[in-house]
Amino acid sequence: MQQLAHLLHLIEQKYNYSLDKNPTWATHVPYLTNLQHDLQKVEELITANNSAHLEDMLWSIMRDFYNSIYTLQKEGYIDSVHNVMERALDTYEERLSWIKEWTDRETTKWIQKERLFQEQVLKNK
Numbered sequence: 001m002q003q004l005a006h007l008l009h010l011i012e013q014k015y016n017y018s019l020d021k022n023p024t025w026a027t028h029v030p031y032l033t034n035l036q037h038d039l040q041k042v043e044e045l046i047t048a049n050n051s052a053h054l055e056d057m058l059w060s061i062m063r064d065f066y067n068s069i070y071t072l073q074k075e076g077y078i079d080s081v082h083n084v085m086e087r088a089l090d091t092y093e094e095r096l097s098w099i100k101e102w103t104d105r106e107t108t109k110w111i112q113k114e115r116l117f118q119e120q121v122l123k124n125k
Contacts, residue, residue: 031068
């Protein structure tokens, strides 16, 4: 977890630097574009059995993923990076417990979507 906290600190520094030097990199758009491109490259690198380049590409994906979350927060699209992390942990723990119990995947998704819908309704009131 210390590594993730350090990564988020570096992302914050990069965001502030981008605001001063190149504000187009202080938005979510370039990161989401890079993510789409890099995800396609992963399969090629797996097929090529090129672990060094694959690890580098996975790092690039992780960096752009966290940068996009951070910039979405700064742009006001999400409340916080922390909320995304909490939601990820809660959802994954819930899905894992349902997998252990062999709960139907569609039922699981429906329950989670319903909860998200209710959360959005409450937020919009």
